[in-house]
Amino acid sequence: xxxxxxxxxxxxxxxxxxxTFVGLAQANQNERKPAPLSKLVVGLECxxxxxxxxxxxxxxxxxxxxxxxxxxxxxILSEFPELNAVxxxxxxRCETDEIAEKFAQLMRSYSRRAQExxxxxxxxxxxxxxxxxxxTDAMKSAGAAKKGGTSPVTDxxxxxxQVTRPGLALLCTPGNDVESTTAEVSSGANLVVxxxxxxxxxxxxxxxxxxxxxxxPLARRH
Numbered sequence: 001x002x003x004x005x006x007x008x009x010x011x012x013x014x015x016x017x018x019x020t021f022v023g024l025a026q027a028n029q030n031e032r033k034p035a036p037l038s039k040l041v042v043g044l045e046c047x048x049x050x051x052x053x054x055x056x057x058x059x060x061x062x063x064x065x066x067x068x069x070x071x072x073x074x075x076i077l078s079e080f081p082e083l084n085a086v087x088x089x090x091x092x093r094c095e096t097d098e099i100a101e102k103f104a105q106l107m108r109s110y111s112r113r114a115q116e117x118x119x120x121x122x123x124x125x126x127x128x129x130x131x132x133x134x135x136t137d138a139m140k141s142a143g144a145a146k147k148g149g150t151s152p153v154t155d156x157x158x159x160x161x162q163v164t165r166p167g168l169a170l171l172c173t174p175g176n177d178v179e180s181t182t183a184e185v186s187s188g189a190n191l192v193v194x195x196x197x198x199x200x201x202x203x204x205x206x207x208x209x210x211x212x213x214x215x216x217p218l219a220r221r222h
Contacts, residue, residue, distance in 0.1 A: 038072040041163055043184030043192035043207075044147040045078070047177035050197025050214055054143020057195035057214040062149035064193075069151040069167045076163065076189055077148040078173040078180045080110050086145045090170065094153045102156040106172045147195065163188035177202040181209065 001019075006012035044061060046053060065075040077083075083090060087107055094100035154167030160183050163169055171187055173180040177200055181192055185207045192207055194200070197214040199221075213219035 036072070037068065038074075038166060039190075040068065041074040041076065041188045041190050042068060043076045043078070043181065043189035045177070045181055045184065045192050045194040045209075046082075046144055046147060046196065047180075047194065047202060048196040048198035048200040049143065052214040053195060053197050054146055055214075057197075057212045058143055058146040061193055061195055061212065062146045064149075065147065065168065066149035066151050069149070069154075072166050074163055074166050074169065074188075075148070075151075076157075076169050076171050076184050076187060077145070078171040078184055079144060079175045080107060080170075080172050081114070081175040082141050082144040083107070083170075084111070085141045090145065090148075090153060093151070093168075094156070099153060099156050103153070103170055106156065106158060110172065157187055159183050160186040 001012070001016060003009075003012055006015070042065070044065060046058060065077075068075055084107075087104065091100045091103060094103060148168055148170075151168045153170055155163070155165045155169040157163065157169055157171045159172055161171070169187075171183060173183040177194075181194070181202055181204055184192055185204050190207050192204060192209045193212055194202065194209050195212045195214060197218060199218055200211070203209045
């Protein structure tokens with residue numbers, strides 16, 4: 001729909017509402033059916049991290065990621081700025097030299113572009129991260145990478161590039177929650193598990209986003 005081509009704002013909104021209800025009617029015709037784990041694609045996300053993120057929720061999610069990968073499912077680890085300083089570990093886990101080189105090339109390109117606009121991966125920790133103990137990019141990255149467990153890296157994807165192989169995939173996205181979650185779903189994630197220590201409102205209109213608290217006070221509050 002294009003607002004510039006509509007006769008009036010009222011007609012534009014009415015048409016949008018009508019098309020929405022038509023789409024809902026079509027969606028309601030779908031029926032739930034059993035599906036194998038190979039159909040499950042889980043986005044691994046973190047945001048509003050605290051000092052416990054790399055100790056509790058992220059390793060727990062990484063363990064679940066390993067189980068899913070072993071059973072033929074797919075997981076997506078994104079936020080490349082938050083993988084800065086742990087690149088070698090991930091490169092060593094890549095199944096092929098081509099996959100490892102693609103990851104290294106995307107990291108170098110992203111870092112260079114960030115520096116060109118006056119930023120850099122070293123500026124990744126947010127004020128909230130720093131206040132809660134994640135004072136360097138290396139500390140934040142070491143914890144963030146734990147969401148990917150210890151499985152081999154089966155693929156490396158550029159922003160919104162589609163998942164085609166089971167196992168753990170690395171997806172090049174910004175560290176921002178919204179852009180990263182959106183890219184994971186765009187690449188094929190039909191579920192996102194989002195770890196957080198400070199809390200975050202980020203969700204997605206297409207795929208469910210499950211929040212996992214890293215600490216007891218946050219879990220009790222929500």
